[in-house]
Amino acid sequence: MNVDRTPLPQPTSPSFGRPELLAPAGHWDCAKAAIENGADAIYFGLDRFNARMRAQNITEAELPRLMEFLHRRGVKGYVTLNTLVFPQELAEAEQYLRTIIAAGVDAVIVQDVGICRLIRHLSPDFPIHASTQMTITSAVGVEFAQSLGCELVVLARECSLPEINKIKTQIAKKNISLPLEVFVHGALCVAYSGQCLTSESLGGRSANRGECAQACRMPYELISDGKEVDLGNCKYLLSPQDLAGLEVLPDLVKAGVSCLKIEGRLKTPEYVANVTRVYRQALDRVMTELVKDDTTTSLPPTPPSKRRKNLAPLNKEDWGERSNQHHVTDQERYNLEMAFSRGLYPGWFRGINNQELVHARFGKKRGVYLGEVTRIHKDQVTVQCRGMALPCPIKPGDGVVFDSGHPEAKEEGGRVYAVEQRGQDAVLAFGRRDLNLRRVKVGDKVWKTSDPELDRQLRQSFAGDNPQFQRPIQVEVQGEVGQPLIAIARDELGHVVQVESSVPLETAHTKPLTTERLQEQLGRLGNTPFCLGNLTNHLKCEAMLPVSELNRMRRDLVAQLEQLRVQPKRWQLNSSASLQDLLPKWAREDHPYAPNLIVLVRNLKQLQAALQAGIETLYCEFEDPRAYRKAVQLVRDGQTVPNQTIWVAPPRITKPGENYILQQVRSCEADGYLVRNYDHLQFFAADRCIGDFSLNVANPLTADYFKQQFGLERLTASYDLNINQLEDLLTLCLGHWFEVTIHQHMPMFHMEHCVFCAFLSTGTDYTNCGRPCEKHEVKLRDRVGTEHILQADAGCRNTVFNGTAQTGAEYVQHLIELGVRDFRIEFLNETPQQVTQTIQRYRQLLQGEITGSQLWRQLKLQNQLGVTRGPLRRSAPVNY
Incomplete structure (x- = not known):
């Protein structure tokens, strides 16, 4: 895979800034994948107190080494301490926090109000980010986070673009300047984060403790007024499509969002590399276009469309027409769907559309939709291609699955041995014992689930020890004949270093130090974290310097910059502060x-x-x-x-x-x-x-x-x-x-998704659904036969109560x-x-x-x- 070494375009308009791109890292390889594909920051958990306990995670002992590695590459590292903390765990949490602060971590992502208090007691300046688990959906919630000492707020995923804009406007009126972060890609929880008690209720595994059992991805039957509703192959009534905010990047930038977060700490390094690269390149393009356009006018929301009846992902028109600022390419769509996809959708960014958020036909990864089976003959299957617009989306070695409409059952699938393209049809051949073709039927949907070639390219992007993603430095040179050449370098983080030549400049008889010659020599930054951005030449005479001396100066600039970058953040840490200072002190009283x-x-x-x-x-x-x-x-x-x-x-x-x-x-x-x-x-x-x-x-x-x-x-x-x-x-x-x-x-799921609207009406939200919640008593029957009770509230939000x-x-x-x-x-x-x-x-x-x-x-x-x-x-x- 070709590595893009061009300098990142820098915004010049004062009306908006470049959002930070934040990638997930479940372990070291994921961290490398994020760095080498353009992440500005990564977030990761330690062994305890993080909302992804099933991830491999980073150990306390590895933390200083990881932070040094990240900072050398100009990348920030945030630790997730985003679970509720129980009383007997507070002392251990305090020690965790001391380790995190001393290691120079850039911030900690927190759910628990008490932990926010403890952090601020231990350190007056260590940054706290309010997790999406804090369920912040308004300006008042942002204000609350600020009162706890938070320096950034991760908004609930259910906030739309107009709501984000309103929150920004309202906090500005209160002189609150907390940056706002939003999830831009990845799995969507159907319930509000921090408000889901399903796993706790059904199995003693709390989502607020990083142990979500993903009951939302299971099939349910809809029972209305005591009778089962025939929904055809729609069974996964609580499983949203995956979030893909690629098409709304311009709107998010213009809304003033400070950080774009990719979900996926349980995903593979290839997923991290793939999605990070797509969003890195797309965001850079968007910033270039917005700086040219220099506009802050938000795009109007797209009118909701009817539920898509076929299983295909959003097609080219669906993705492209919604934003005239960023056109999503076929390759981008392909890469994102191959990374991980239950269907891709912009979530709640464009507002509520209950007909589209949950297609309900499956709750697991599918990949790229290819088309339908039209013929089966011997060991060959003919597929009428209706999916991606790429010239040939299927090739030998790719993996496919045949979807008969029953994803809860074992599905047939395997590796393609050979492909013959016949117009819109692709004839796929398989090895004799690779799959049971007797279980494949005409009309089955065909999904491409694996692309080994793409995976290999993605692994190459973070293989080896040499940096593959480089960040620009700005260099100035000055001097005159008889004096040393001075070179000054600045990185994007504000570090500045200066070196002088060990020999004076001489008058040039041949090959003077022109701007082009200086760019050629000082720009040889391969195998370093840097690439040359702008070079400013202040030499006013034709001077020369040996190439060997220019090379030494370049190496010294790099070494000094790296030395500055790897210095751990020196946050204040109060050694005398302790948990005991904060615990409530009340005399015991007898209450008759x-x-x-x-x-x-x-x-x-x-x-x-x-x-x-x-x-x-x-x-x-x-x-x-x-x-x-x-x-x-x-x-x-x-x-x-x-x-x-x-x-x-x-x-x-x-x-x-x-x-x-x-x-x-x-x-x-x-x-x-x-x-x-x-x-x-x-x-x-x-x-x-x-x-x-x-x-x-x-x-x-x-x-x-x-x-x-x-x-x-x-x-x-x-x-x-x-x-x-x-x-x-x-x-x-x-x-x-x-x-x-x-x-x-027990109130299990509390969600923006309205099951009444989605499956008992053709409407998209409360304005056109006909209010079936007022006419019907609805339950959701799970796979063990329990009928859970569904109710709506005044905001048209649904709660599923344990039956x-x-x-x-x-x-x-x-x-x-x-x-x-x-x-x-x-x-x-x-x-x-x-x-x-x-x-x-x-x-x-x-x-x-x-x-x-x-x-x-x-x-x-x-x-x-x-x-x-x-x-x-x-x-x-x-x-x-």
Whole structure:
């Protein structure tokens, strides 16, 4: 593969800057692949506390060597510490952080609020990047990250280009200058990052702990009003196509995005090399075009199109017409689809299109679509090519798979032995025992899954020890006859070095030091990290210098620049600071209060049942916030016990322009509000508030911050905690800070993707879907037969709730001993009678009339859906 050694074009317009290109690195080879193909920075995890625990990762011992290697090449290195951290892990996390800071890492990517606090306590200047796991979707979220000491924010993948622009505008008005980073390519999580509890709920493997089991990639059946909906071959209802933001690069640059992030720490080095190279070259072209054009006008969003019925990837017209600034070439599309593709799509950048985001026909890698089988004869298969526009997209040695519409079953595929092109048809021959052609049928789709030649070229791009991707240096030379020649070099990071010749310049009789001659000699930078950018010649006389001396000066310039670049970043590190300084210090108090049962309901009938049962603390979470006014009035009119309060919950996500929903919520004048995100913390700051589970409170540093900084009356412990971890949290804090959810249908997926719209309408979003969520009761049946309950909220976001209720009843007595006095039970689609019965059982439990084991057995009998022990108990992992 030819290596592009041309200098990177530099933007000159003040209206936008060049975004950093950030590539993934699961291990050393991936790091090399990223560097040699043009990444400006890489991100990688260590052995613990990163959201890709299945990656090979980098060890602590390797960290200084890796950072020296990166910095020599002018590349930054960011460590992912982007999981929730449990109480007993804080001391280890502190040591990790000291190692990371001392190694000169350029920044750490963080999810946990408490870890942000710990970092800033240890070091006042070490950069923190707020992970996409922090679920930041608004200017208020950016402001929250800044208050924690973050210096960059990775926005949620669900933010569209107009929303990114709004966030940029709003933070500018508040004089907030935090850079914004977005994912530009790779796998899309269907659920909001940091808000997915599916793996935890189904198998005790938390996505917030880097152990996602990818249940979204599994097949589901759609059950509407009790009947299965025939969706043909659409079974993968929660598996989005992979993100490909190539076509919107100009829009992202003009929006002021500071960093473009490629997903893929579990991918191969060839994937990293392939995708990084495509985006490096495309971004350089875009910057050149934008500098010429010097415009900051955003392109209008493309009108949504109908669902594509065929399995082909986006064709040339689909990719090209959407942006008149960047044309995606056939080769770029081919390379990206061969790298890894479940179908490529610009995600949410262009807004919501529920008909296109999830095609639902498969949930695994496919590659390049070739066409359909039209004939099978002996060991040959004829394929009518309908895919890529490349002259011959299939060649001997390539791997293919035959898609019969049942990706959950074993599929036929193998290596192509020979290819004969017949117009639009390709006749493929295979070895005699390479595949079973009796299982291949006319009409099967054919996908190219492997290109060994491309893989070989990609491996060559990062093979060996010599640099293959070089970054430009600017050189100035000056001097006069009788004086030494002075050469000054500057790299793109701002390092400046100077060398002088050991002999003076002489008058030239032949071969004077012209600009061209200096460029030729000083530009011989092969096998170094540099290439020659601009050379400025200040010599005003015809002078000469031996070639050997010019070569020495060039080598010295390179050596000095490299020496400057490899110096580790000297971040401040407070040796006397410790974790103990931050832990909350409260005297233990005895609270004689009786345990309090809190009930969350999701409709007015359930509320009436809870009222009749005499529940003192009531929570409401309704799809339509306008119904809260009636709920509040119902409680006020029918108050059954003294000090009865009603609290209402806003939707979990707040995006720019959605404050009207919060205003609707507040207009009901409830006693208080269940806050679930950073916008809620600010909007309801003057009201009584309780922090819900979605704030991800998993350790005392996080708990103390939310409790003291925002005056929350109570916190809901994270659903990622099992009983041992919860006990640790309660031991380090005060038990009455917390309420613990002991009965619920776990909210598994919380997502922008609307299943109602995608599969029960032909609309693209709420403007034209006909609101099937208001007309139908929908469930998703998984492969083991459990029917999970689907609900929409006021923002048209969907939540998939575990169809099986979960209980932590057996741990209640122990939690009471630890100081917890508030216990929550949540209802979903239960009847009023079921609500009444369940409340009665849990009230008996809290009053000591029955044990947790007895309640467990009673619930098993009364609940036809069954009930399992809840998230407090760490069960054996389930493989998906």
